[in-house]
Amino acid sequence: MSKAANTRLTILQKAFELIYSKGYQTTSIDEIIATTQVTKGAFYYHFKTKDEMGVAIIEEILKPTMLGNFIKPIENSENPIEDFYNMISYLLLEDPLLDVKYGCPVGNLTQEMTPWNNQFSKALSELVDQWMLTIEKAILRAQTLGLIRKDVNGQQVAFFVMSGYWGIRNFGKLKDSNSCYIVYLKEFRNYLNSLK
């Protein structure tokens, strides 16, 4: 990787960490360049505005991570019920990039930036749509395999699963405790079983 590409990536990664823990609006460019040891000139060479950097974080950090860790693994799932549960459980309890007290990066950005920045909304929307579509397809596959009832509506389930995840992450943030995740997961399991 060229030196320039490296500074760009450093900015995106460090800025992501700051924004994930502090929020977008309250993370200043001065703070970003201080923690990255990159000068303001360099920053504004790579990004015309703060918002352009924000969108780049979604496109170049969040989307690839999401795709690799949570979309691809579900795409060819032969046992969606188990894999959905494991995916959510991993996200809540094990993912080393996430912290209970900071919530979900995608959920946070959605809450903070919509409806005020269209570029953010669009990028986040694409990410979420892709995830939901993957869940929907997995349901369909499970139905042909006889693992899920035929009358279950895949789209509805995708909305329900994804909403619950976003919501409980916000709740975990409020309580700063994993224990609510444990309670949530138990009922999530019950819900998934009700689809059988």
Added chain:
Amino acid sequence: MSKAANTRLTILQKAFELIYSKGYQTTSIDEIIATTQVTKGAFYYHFKTKDEMGVAIIEEILKPTMLGNFIKPIENSENPIEDFYNMISYLLLEDPLLDVKYGCPVGNLTQEMTPWNNQFSKALSELVDQWMLTIEKAILRAQTLGLIRKDVNGQQVAFFVMSGYWGIRNFGKLKDSNSCYIVYLKEFRNYLNSLK
């Protein structure tokens, strides 16, 4: 109501609207006093700091509204399944104070202010706890009435219902469309039926 109490309430109400639609951090005191036609002197006579005003909004606007509209009506419910559905449906589709593109005021504040302001977290936590406890009690009552299976765990259901609501509100915000609420509500109905 005294004139002073009236200006205080005006500040809280208008500030709430601004914060609900724009977010807490990005709503400036200058903006609040501009829209309320109240001077800075008056503002700082009633509130020592911006954060003190923020907490007052939770205590004096959000808590009473929540208590009157969504906690009391559930407290003596004789048909919790139906009442849960109606409560969520009303919140999503009918409540005139809420707007799909701005999400849930409580969820928004939680996301934005925790873990950075303990007073906010505490006040929001109390509000949420009270709501969840009411749901839990309603489940218990429904179980004695034979409307919900005995093996259903009330706390788990409360977490699940409330998470789903917060999550779908964030989703509605992203899409700025009621249609995802419709889809969500269908699956919410299915979930509630699975408790019978």
Added chain:
DNA sequence: GTTATTTCATACTAACTAGTATTTTTTATG
């Protein structure tokens, strides 16, 4: 190696931020 282009460094600005100091007006109380 010279030149052109990319990449980065420094110093600055104008607008905005929460909050303060001080004075004036309004209201309550005797």
Added chain:
DNA sequence: CATAAAAAATACTAGTTAGTATGAAATAAC
């Protein structure tokens, strides 16, 4: 009505914000 206290008005400050102007160093092309 006089006076004290409550409530509100005005002008200000110090710090922070995103973004700019301009020049210097590094890299690539020839």
